[in-house]
Amino acid sequence: MTLTLRKYMLAAASVLAFAATTPALAATELTVQRFFGACDAEFGTNTDASKAVGECGIITSLINKFNADNPDVHVSVTTVEWPGYDQLTAQFAAGDPPDVVTVHHSVLGDYQSRGLLMPLDDLLNSVGISPSDFTDASLSGVTKDGQIYGLPIDNWTMLFHINMDLFKKAELVNADGTPKLPTSVNELMAQAKQFKEKTGKPYFVQNLANEVALYTRNLYTYLFQQDSDFFADPKQVKLNTPEAKKVLEMYKAIYDNDYTTKDMDYAASINAFLAGEGGVHLNGTWVIGDYNASSETAGTALNAGGYAVYPYPQLFPGKKAQYADGHSWAVSQKDRTPEEAAAIGKFLKFFNDNDFEWSRTGHLPAVKAVLESENFKALPHRDTIAAVATLGTPLPSTVQRQFAIQDIIGQEMNAAITGQKQIDAALADMESRINELLANI
């Protein structure tokens, strides 16, 4: 009797142990960390990316689809607040980084230079992805010291998002229905003045509070347009220059003349533009999908007269250019089993194959074939922003700590534009603070 009982207990224990270990044997666990926001309430169970809108919706749906299509791999996602690098740095320092993580092209070099990222050439090759598949901008963005350190998923830049209803009221529309955009600083000021007089609203919707990125990207763009080679030496910036002064003076005049919204943070600026509080929202490629969806919804401010989107206008007589960067999936450097490496390869291949879905966000695709496809060209507004593929210019990839530099430039520009500091003093401090940072890497 006792023997029988013991037999049953052993059998039950074996079944339990088997049941407990079976899922672990079946599915390879992959930890993925990303920004782009959280939207589980709306897209938490959606596996059809074509039905999703915006960065968050599309990436959530794509990962859901990957999990559904690949029962042998389970991707668990950690969503971090943009850009998430403080957390990632701490995770690397603690020896506990995620397997796959979203990293900007401009930041890959920081982690790659410390040997924290895995070169992906062999892994990409093993799943049939060739470097020649990528656009030149994407390939150069993820290539460091001759090796690929991230799967590029897009290139992005900042754009003029335009409320056409207000532009019509401001009589800033050409005969063919396109918006009249400035071709010089003086013209910009004149148009902004006219806009304010006719509509009673500011020309620009900008997020100037709690913000550093917008200021920095604007400065880079208009420095490129003046052929200013401010990072000729990647270890020493030159920003105390007449070119930089012109840009700051322009933005200060916009601020002083109330041609822009003030005191708004990023979320508030999006709400303000969607509510028709201003003519031009300076924001990135990533909101095109959302803004286009809003313009197709009856009763919205963007539905009233339409929504248009254009690259930054060429305001200076130099190279035609504007600042650009890109997103990629990077893989942390650690010992992995062949199954784990294969699972990562599968994940990267899946995103490469679905680059078109991702490009519906508004970003430029990283895959050349998608960029050239009719499907992509048929997406809304891609005709007006197609030029950014050639205009987009990143900082030299040898410049390190680009997000820390962005903080410094943003702080000093904010101080100069809002009148807390003289422009000359802000530029001098900006330059010395960045050089102090770069000298201590």
Place this chain on the structure above:
Amino acid sequence: MAEAALPGSNSSAAAGARKAVQDLNAPLWRNVLFVSPYLFFFVTLLVVPLFWGIWLSLHKADAFGTGRFVGLDNYFRLFRDKIFLQVVGNTFYFVLLTVPALAVIGLLLALALNRNTRTAAALRAVYFASSVLSVTIVTLIWRTVFIGNFGLLATVYGWFGATAPAFLSDPTLAMIGIAIATVWWCIGLPMMLFLSALQQVPREIYEAASLDNASRWRTLWHITLPSIRRTFVLVIIIEIVLQFQLFGQAWLMTKGGPNNASKPIVLYIYEATFIKWDLGLGAAASEILFILIMIAALAQYFISRRKGEEG
């Protein structure tokens, strides 16, 4: 006691017992076992990091390894850095804004709610409720109040056709905005400390005062306030130590801006370490903060010791 008596004979047993009585206060090293779990965590989580931090502050280091020894260079860099001097000033300004407000408002609330009515009990719970919220929720609430154009403040000012003060983006108001949120969040602890002190003031003194026809003001000024003087000092010191460590509110409400106007020391340390990857500099700034807080903590120690001597 039993162990002490074991080795001896009957005649020596009495002496042994006497010896044990004499040694009652002598250290018994096996008692270390009782405190060892605490000591283990105290040493590994506090003492080791403290000395490690000092060691790091003398190196050029990032989060991924200690580099070369640079002596006091990180400290020299700190004192040459205008931003660091600004954040030290900001931190003192924040302490000055919040600590007196917390002490005075906490005292007034305690005086108002020190009675045995249901309303007072309910209000005590209400005023303490904010203290249980996390910093994320607190800053979310206050951002909703302060944010330009769409915030509660902007809406209310809008009714009167006025422009609301920009608590999140005006350099002169940013720290005040953070201080308002902090006082709202932290008011529970000082109020509770004052309430417990008020309830320890002997009833007889008040009875004697009322027999003497003392007015409410005279009672407050000559009985209540002198009786809770020590608690007042305690609240001030606890709050100084706490508010020196401002981080979450500034990070979540203004990110230390505009142009570092609301950046406290802890945020500077965070940025140096995790954004600039300059761990040595961050460690040096931490040591400066440690010294500032230690001065406040020592003051608390000396004041509480004097209380013990007098008591």
